[in-house]
Amino acid sequence: MSLDGNDIRILQVLQSNGRLSFRQIAEKVKVSVPTVSSKVSNLERMGAIRGYRANLDTERLGEMSAVVTIKARPSDLSAVAQRLLEDDVVRQMFFLSSGRLMLICTFTSTHLINDFAVRLGEIPEIVEYDIANVIGVGKEEDRASVVPGLQVVMPCQQCGRQMRDHPLKVREGTEEIYLCSPACMNVYTGAPSGR
Numbered sequence: 181m182s183l184d185g186n187d188i189r190i191l192q193v194l195q196s197n198g199r200l201s202f203r204q205i206a207e208k209v210k211v212s213v214p215t216v217s218s219k220v221s222n223l224e225r226m227g228a229i230r231g232y233r234a235n236l237d238t239e240r241l242g243e244m245s246a247v248v249t250i251k252a253r254p255s256d257l258s259a260v261a262q263r264l265l266e267d268d269v270v271r272q273m274f275f276l277s278s279g280r281l282m283l284i285c286t287f288t289s290t291h292l293i294n295d296f297a298v299r300l301g302e303i304p305e306i307v308e309y310d311i312a313n314v315i316g317v318g319k320e321e322d323r324a325s326v327v328p329g330l331q332v333v334m335p336c337q338q339c340g341r342q343m344r345d346h347p348l349k350v351r352e353g354t355e356e357i358y359l360c361s362p363a364c365m366n367v368y369t370g371a372p373s374g375r
């Protein structure tokens with residue numbers, strides 16, 4: 181779903197400071213407070229805004245991080261990922277096109293890095309792994325880069341297909357349900373298929 185210029189400005193303003201009030205955002209973007217309110221709730225509902233939280237400084241908190249890459253057979257990768265998702269030291273996990281997993285892990289003490297290496301060694305499906313400790317942080321921004329022309333890509337809530345264009349909407353109470361086609365709409369709403 182395409183975002184207009186005001187959506188983009190609101191995302192930029194909120195990305196740099198998630199604690200601003202709707203009034204403060206309205207002043208910066210030069211739109212009305214109700215416009216901000218309805219646009220923000222729309223962006224939240226579409227999942228473009230995941231939430232609001234404090235941006236903590238890992239190193240200032242005395243923690244250290246490591247970048248971990250893991251190689252496993254393609255058929256084993258999701259099982260490996262599943263086990264690692266439960267590990268508290270794993271803070272971020274990315275599935276790479278190379279077929280590897282990349283993790284950003286954070287440790288509250290150095291001996292925990294060794295403990296984690298031991299746990300990796302105990303996962304039989306892991307063919308190979310590499311742990312590199314982070315020794316300095318050059319840049320650490322949110323991954324989302326807010327530029328004009330952004331679109332929200334949402335899964336159809338009936339078939340799961342990723343939708344870039346204008347989805348069909350159904351209201352369910354206060355919630356909006358997004359669907360990719362009249363066919364999915366019919367299945368979702370339980371309407372007769374017309375034959």
Ligand SMILES: [Zn+2]
Binds near residue numbers: 337338359
């Ligand atoms: Zn669909």
